[in-house]
Amino acid sequence: MLVERALTEDDIPLLATIDRTELIPACYRMDCGELVLYATHHDMRGWPEGEAEQDAVALHACLQRGGWLWGVFDGPVLVAAVVVDNRSFHHQGLLMRQLKFLHVSHSARGTGLGGRLLALACEHGRQVEVQALYISATESRNTVDFYLRHGCHLLQQPHAELYAQEPLDIHLYRPLRE
Template identity: 90%
Template sequence: MLVERALTENDIPLLATIDRTELIQACYRMERGELVLYTAHHDMRGWPEGEAEQDAVALRACLQRGGWLWGVFDGPALVAAAVVDNRPLRHQGLLMRQLKFLHVSHAARGSGLGGRLLALACEHGWQVGAQALYISATSSRNTVDFYLRHGCRLLQQPHAELYAQEPLDIHLYRPLCE
């Protein structure tokens, strides 16, 4: 049975146990304001070297400043999580909050958990007065297509600081006022 709940500081190390396994066969890149799909072959297993530790530091800081961390557990195992930072972000005339993290374990994909977590993140953003969520998505076709199916739109001008942190990501936003 799946159990959803707010994540605590003690849960943050569990984020690294989410199974990110994915066979990536296509990715997107931005060219002149348009998404361009290209063939890619990445056998993603686990977390890239140091990424889980780096994420843990950033997410702990996010939690300490009032961020929203939500997880889905299957017994003791964390199988999905989403994080929304509480720092207001003004961009393209919108007051946004950043969706800092959204992952679903390999075995739990296709069950609707990702869509549910995104919907909950949007609801939280709306409750704290945001007009949109800012999303810096990995460029894999599955990831970008997921966000586009769930109402996200391309940012023609990414936020400079967030773009500098993730220049290969696809930068999107999810309006909350529609």
């Protein structure tokens, strides 16, 4: 039975236990404002070297400044999590907050859990009265296609600071007002 709840400081190390296993046969890149799909082969096993530790530091800071962290547990195991930073900023005429983290363990993918967590993040954004969530998505086809299916749009001009942090990512936004 899955249990959803707010994540605490003690839960942050558990984020590294989310199973990111994925076979990635294609990725996207941006070219002149358009998505370009290209074939590749990545057999993702676990977290890239140092990324889980780096994320833990960033998410701890996010929690300390009032960020929203939500997790889904299967018994004691964290199988999915979503994080929205509390820093609001204006970009492309919209008041936004960054979706800092959204991961679903390999065994829980395809169940609708990712869409549910994104919907909860959007609801949180509406509650704090922002107009959009800013998403810096890994360039894998599965990830980008997931966000596009869930109402996200490409940013024609990424936020300079967020782009500098993740220049290979696909930068999107999810409007929160219809």
